[in-house]
Amino acid sequence: MKDHFICLLNYDHYCNKQMIDLLLSTGLQGKAVDLMAHIFTAQEIWLSRCTQKPLGNIKLWAPGNAAALPDVNDKNFKDWSNYINSLQSADFESIISYKKLSGVPFNDPLIDILSHVINHGTHHRAQVGQLLKTVNVELPATDYIHYIRTQKASILSTK
Helix, strand or coil: CHHHHHHHHHHHHHHHHHHHHHHHHHCCCCHHHHHHHHHHHHHHHHHHHHHCCCCCCCCCCCCCCHHHHHHHHHHHHHHHHHHHHCCCHHHHHCEEEEECCCCCEEEEEHHHHHHHHHHHHHHHHHHHHHHHHCCCCCCCCCCHHHHHHHHHHHHHHCC
16 A cells, blocks of 8 residues: 555656646746645645644645745655655554644545545646646646556666
């Protein structure tokens, strides 16, 4: 289970980098940057819930800063990698108790939260991709299966 989620986390980090590079190269601002910032803020919120550490005052939909996106992507990737690598097999079935930003309490299995974090990023990157298309940007292949095939081909070519 751990290897699967580390793979998904690597995929998420890779795809985020692809979108950030396009945003920085095109200079596209506004909603596209805000969506990427939202992905990272949500990742930080979910990690604080999973680790039961206080997050402080955070806005889920704060305006984004394009120049800061690469560093935030890398930091979140490192923090999530460290967390997932610290888990034991049984931990993936553990129940995480947390409160939404509105204060409503929930209890969800960690495996569902991890799946949500990855899917949430995919959803909003697709929105960023649509905004990039409006300025005639050709999008890279970011499908998970494409990523896996590319990774396997890269490993085989180094043998």
